[in-house]
Amino acid sequence: MCAIPRRNIDELMFLYEIEPTIKDVFVEGPFDASIINWYIHEKKLLGVSAYTIDTIDIEQSLVLQDGESSNNKGRLLYLAKYYFERCTNDLGQLTCIVDLDFCGLLNKKVDIASLLYTDYSCMESYFLSVEIMQKFFIIICNRTNWPVSTILTTFNNILKTLFIIKLVNVALGLNLVPLKRLACISLEDWEITFDSDDYIIRYLNKNNMLKKLPEFKKCIKDYNKKLVKDNKYYVNGHDFIILLSWYLHQKGVRSRIVNEHNISRILASSLTIEYCDQNKMFKRLLRRLNMN
Numbered sequence: 001m002c003a004i005p006r007r008n009i010d011e012l013m014f015l016y017e018i019e020p021t022i023k024d025v026f027v028e029g030p031f032d033a034s035i036i037n038w039y040i041h042e043k044k045l046l047g048v049s050a051y052t053i054d055t056i057d058i059e060q061s062l063v064l065q066d067g068e069s070s071n072n073k074g075r076l077l078y079l080a081k082y083y084f085e086r087c088t089n090d091l092g093q094l095t096c097i098v099d100l101d102f103c104g105l106l107n108k109k110v111d112i113a114s115l116l117y118t119d120y121s122c123m124e125s126y127f128l129s130v131e132i133m134q135k136f137f138i139i140i141c142n143r144t145n146w147p148v149s150t151i152l153t154t155f156n157n158i159l160k161t162l163f164i165i166k167l168v169n170v171a172l173g174l175n176l177v178p179l180k181r182l183a184c185i186s187l188e189d190w191e192i193t194f195d196s197d198d199y200i201i202r203y204l205n206k207n208n209m210l211k212k213l214p215e216f217k218k219c220i221k222d223y224n225k226k227l228v229k230d231n232k233y234y235v236n237g238h239d240f241i242i243l244l245s246w247y248l249h250q251k252g253v254r255s256r257i258v259n260e261h262n263i264s265r266i267l268a269s270s271l272t273i274e275y276c277d278q279n280k281m282f283k284r285l286l287r288r289l290n291m292n
């Protein structure tokens with residue numbers, strides 16, 4: 001079977017010019033696209049679809065010249081800026097959505113109409129609510145008496161620490177190779193204990209960077225002073241899913257469907273339109289898609 005050729009950017013811009021009613025949303029990956037397409041469907045927005053950025057052919061050299069990384073997020077940033085700079089009459093035909101990640105703490109947010117950031121660090125952050133997690137534990141895991149607030153608190157503490165460690169790696173430009181799995185954690189009753197000092201030493205030692213330990217710890221301390229109270233800003237989606245999968249296994253949940261490959265989509269099915277509409281990113285997206 002022959003693959004369908006990807007459009008290049010100029011072809012996309014020409015399509016918008018001759019068909020002003022077309023509206024597209026581009027995202028980082030298939031999981032994000034499925035959430036946005038569900039939202040579009042529930043809002044009954046006809047003629048609008050979400051696509052992954054890999055459906056558009058963007059030269060890597062152009063992305064790098066623009067100062068962006070050669071990854072899906074970098075290509076989305078490039079596409080959003082390209083559209084914004086060349087569109088004389090923005091009707092909301094193109095919208096790019098990227099994870100906030102470290103952009104807020106590193107002061108690297110791009111403020112243009114065609115680019116939206118997730119309200120929190122990533123799409124998975126939206127799932128870290130008592131209502132969504134409780135529904136997941138009861139329906140999927142068949143656990144009706146779990147202390148959801150306690151579990152979320154212990155999750156947030158671990159995820160925030162892991163997030164800041166990753167942030168410092170980026171901020172210091174160390175390009176460290178991550179540890180393959182979560183390490184230095186143990187479970188006692190409902191709460192997870194995380195030896196962050198040991199984790200950092202293992203992390204740096206794996207990359208032959210133990211000499212950076214004092215600077216690394218100082219940077220962590222400096223960034224911790226800048227954090228706001230809402231822990232959903234400090235979550236790496238991959239870490240969250242791995243941690244949740246590990247936690248369920250430790251607690252004796254042995255269902256075949258509750259694994260790292262399925263958990264994200266199971267949690268996404270608990271989203272409601274009412275919940276999404278409370279968040280700024282979805283509000284801004286809806287306004288853009290209703291422009292004419």
